[in-house]
Amino acid sequence: MRGKSSYLWVIAIIVAITLKSALFIVSEGKQAVILQFGKPVGKPITEAGLHYKQPFIQSVRLMEKRILNWDGIPNEFPTKDKKLITVDTTARWRIKDALKLIQKVRDQRGAMSRLTTILDAATRNVISNYNLVEAVRNSNEIFERVAAKKAAIEKAKKEGRLNEADILGEEIFGEIEQVHVGREALSKKIVSLAKDSLKELGIELIDVQLRRISYHPSVEAKVYQRMISERMRIAKKIRSLGKGEQARIYGKTEQDHLRIKSEAYRKVQEILGEAESERTKIYAEAYGKDEDFFELYKTLESYKDAFRDDTKIILSSDSEFLKFLRGKLK
Amino acid sequence: MGIDSKTPEDYQRMAEELFSRFFRGPKGTMFLILLAVIFLGGINSFYTVQPEEEAVVLFFGRYDRTEPPGLHFKIPFVERVIKKKTKIIFEEGFGFYSKGVSENPAISRSRYRRIEEERLMLTGDLNVAQVEWVVQYQISDPRKFLFNTAHPVQNIRDISQATMRRVVGDRTVDDVIRGLDIAQEAKVLTQKVLDKYDMGIRIVSVQIKTAVPPEPVKPSFNEVNAAKQEQEQAINEAEAHYNEIIPKAKGEADKAISEARGRAAAMINEAKGDAVRFMKVLNEYKKAPSITRKRLYLETMKELLSRFKDITIVDSSVKGVLPVFTDNRLKGLKNK
Numbered sequence: 218m219r220g221k222s223s224y225l226w227v228i229a230i231i232v233a234i235t236l237k238s239a240l241f242i243v244s245e246g247k248q249a250v251i252l253q254f255g256k257p258v259g260k261p262i263t264e265a266g267l268h269y270k271q272p273f274i275q276s277v278r279l280m281e282k283r284i285l286n287w288d289g290i291p292n293e294f295p296t297k298d299k300k301l302i303t304v305d306t307t308a309r310w311r312i313k314d315a316l317k318l319i320q321k322v323r324d325q326r327g328a329m330s331r332l333t334t335i336l337d338a339a340t341r342n343v344i345s346n347y348n349l350v351e352a353v354r355n356s357n358e359i360f361e362r363v364a365a366k367k368a369a370i371e372k373a374k375k376e377g378r379l380n381e382a383d384i385l386g387e388e389i390f391g392e393i394e395q396v397h398v399g400r401e402a403l404s405k406k407i408v409s410l411a412k413d414s415l416k417e418l419g420i421e422l423i424d425v426q427l428r429r430i431s432y433h434p435s436v437e438a439k440v441y442q443r444m445i446s447e448r449m450r451i452a453k454k455i456r457s458l459g460k461g462e463q464a465r466i467y468g469k470t471e472q473d474h475l476r477i478k479s480e481a482y483r484k485v486q487e488i489l490g491e492a493e494s495e496r497t498k499i500y501a502e503a504y505g506k507d508e509d510f511f512e513l514y515k516t517l518e519s520y521k522d523a524f525r526d527d528t529k530i531i532l533s534s535d536s537e538f539l540k541f542l543r544g545k546l547k
Numbered sequence: 548m549g550i551d552s553k554t555p556e557d558y559q560r561m562a563e564e565l566f567s568r569f570f571r572g573p574k575g576t577m578f579l580i581l582l583a584v585i586f587l588g589g590i591n592s593f594y595t596v597q598p599e600e601e602a603v604v605l606f607f608g609r610y611d612r613t614e615p616p617g618l619h620f621k622i623p624f625v626e627r628v629i630k631k632k633t634k635i636i637f638e639e640g641f642g643f644y645s646k647g648v649s650e651n652p653a654i655s656r657s658r659y660r661r662i663e664e665e666r667l668m669l670t671g672d673l674n675v676a677q678v679e680w681v682v683q684y685q686i687s688d689p690r691k692f693l694f695n696t697a698h699p700v701q702n703i704r705d706i707s708q709a710t711m712r713r714v715v716g717d718r719t720v721d722d723v724i725r726g727l728d729i730a731q732e733a734k735v736l737t738q739k740v741l742d743k744y745d746m747g748i749r750i751v752s753v754q755i756k757t758a759v760p761p762e763p764v765k766p767s768f769n770e771v772n773a774a775k776q777e778q779e780q781a782i783n784e785a786e787a788h789y790n791e792i793i794p795k796a797k798g799e800a801d802k803a804i805s806e807a808r809g810r811a812a813a814m815i816n817e818a819k820g821d822a823v824r825f826m827k828v829l830n831e832y833k834k835a836p837s838i839t840r841k842r843l844y845l846e847t848m849k850e851l852l853s854r855f856k857d858i859t860i861v862d863s864s865v866k867g868v869l870p871v872f873t874d875n876r877l878k879g880l881k882n883k
Contacts, residue, residue: 244605448767449770451771484807514828
């Protein structure tokens with residue numbers, strides 16, 4: 218009895234082990250290649266789920282089906298206009314043909330190192346064939362922005378007093394050239410250069426992104442210097458403009474002040490002059506009617522006004538006024 | 548034998564007996580294994596999905612379904628559950644270490660990140676600016692998030708940086724410092740590129756934290772601002788001066804003119820008054836000339852002489868007049 222049970226047990230265990238060797242699971246996002254004695258057989262299995270293979274003879278290599286990342290080490294390249302820049306690229310890729318990949322580069326790590334070689338070369342190729350501005354800018358939008366700003370300034374000028382210093386602040390410095398290709402297109406060029414040779418390795422290159430472009434430290438210092446001197450120049454210009462405007466206003470103040478004063482003076486003299494002449498006319502008209510009478514009348518009035526109370530007056534005895542007194546005096 | 552007479556040794560013996568009856572031999576071992584399997588299976592057939600999560604269930608590795616929050620069953624051993632937090636808004640910081648939650652802190656906190664380099668970027672006028680920003684995102688589809696890309700968070704980081712640099716690269720350094728609609732453009736663009744990979748990610752927002760000139764250049768930028776301020780101040784001063792002097796001058800001018808006008812009017816009115824009075828008297832005089840002459844003369848003399856306190860009459864034939872001292876004048880002299 219005992220012997221029979223253990224026999225059954227052994228069979229059961231063998232069956233279990235065989236089953237385990239014949240079945241395998243491919244997870245979502247993975248693909249599998251079946252190897253027989255180290256060599257791949259059949260097509261890669263890309264469907265997730267439970268699959269079977271020949272037990273023991275065949276083994277399974279699981280590989281990624283998902284989009285993978287490649288990250289390049291930042292490298293220095295000179296651009297076409299001889300500017301030395303550090304370029305940091307990344308790429309997204311996929312294992313499109315797992316069989317080819319295994320044959321050509323053995324595994325994912327091998328793929329990564331080939332990606333590095335091919336993409337570095339492609340990047341160098343593209344960067345060195347274009348000016349720096351093509352790798353930085355994507356479009357000529359910047360010109361539109363500048364044009365819009367200029368239009369806004371013109372409008373403000375028409376509407377009111379515009380601070381010339383504001384215009385200065387809007388001035389564009391640095392180099393603005395036209396781009397003909399642009400950043401996006403450059404990335405695509407790198408892809409198109411590398412795509413085919415990568416396809417040979419079973420790799421599908423999805424895209425290359427210029428994650429970072431920066432000045433090489435030796436160049437960076439010069440750029441900063443340029444930025445600094447530009448700003449200092451603007452600052453100086455603003456200050457002198459300010460002083461000029463200030464002087465202009467002070468000058469205008471003086472001028473207007475004098476003008477107002479002198480015009481007022483002129484006007485006053487005019488008014489008084491007119492009044493004088495009018496007055497003269499009135500008197501002449503009235504008094505002219507009888508000059509003799511006027512003389513008498515006006516002189517008598519003057520006597521009243523001219524002599525003060527404490528005047529010491531000496532009258533001659535033959536004054537007209539004393540006529541009757543004289544009569545008595547004999 | 549009663550119950551209370553059973554000793555611990557008796558129980559032990561009973562258990563051993565039970566054990567030997569059921570679990571001895573091949574049949575017994577199989578039974579034991581079966582029990583263990585059932586037990587493990589039992590534990591493995593329940594799972595809880597938290598309120599901020601969703602669970603992706605794989606059947607023999609193949610995607611079967613996505614489960615919402617709550618208590619769920621799965622077939623033990625055969626089905627595998629992966630939970631993802633889909634309600635949480637994750638954050639990635641660029642140019643600095645964000646305090647927010649990252650979906651993959653190993654990448655966010657990686658010491659391979661070169662923070663200073665993340666912030667510096669070239670602008671469209673080939674100058675340099677310093678930008679720090681935050682990207683907030685959510686897992687919109689856990690299945691896609693898990694199975695379409697191998698390193699989704701790294702993708703977000705890579706694309707965010709490339710995108711921000713592209714947006715900044717299309718602007719002048721002044722525009723960047725002013726922050727004109729950079730964040731919005733970056734958000735739209737980043738989403739567009741990530742959608743290409745069908746990553747199951749939704750970009751919630753892109754926010755610029757700082758956008759400034761690089762450190763070595765900052766003082767000169769500040770210099771420009773300072774110059775603008777000074778210039779404004781200088782002009783304001785001059786204008787204030789103008790506004791102080793000119794209205795006052797105008798006021799004084801107006802006053803002088805009004806006064807002149809007043810004087811002019813007064814002059815003319817006086818003249819007119821004098822003229823009218825003269826005309827009236829003249830009319831009367833014309834009616835009786837000699838009488839009027841005499842009358843006027845006598846009236847005047849009366850008024851005059853009544854005013855004078857000191858009158859001396861000297862005969863016309865007297866030649867040489869000595870000043871005659873009256874009492875008043877003597878008194879005056881004495882007092883001196």
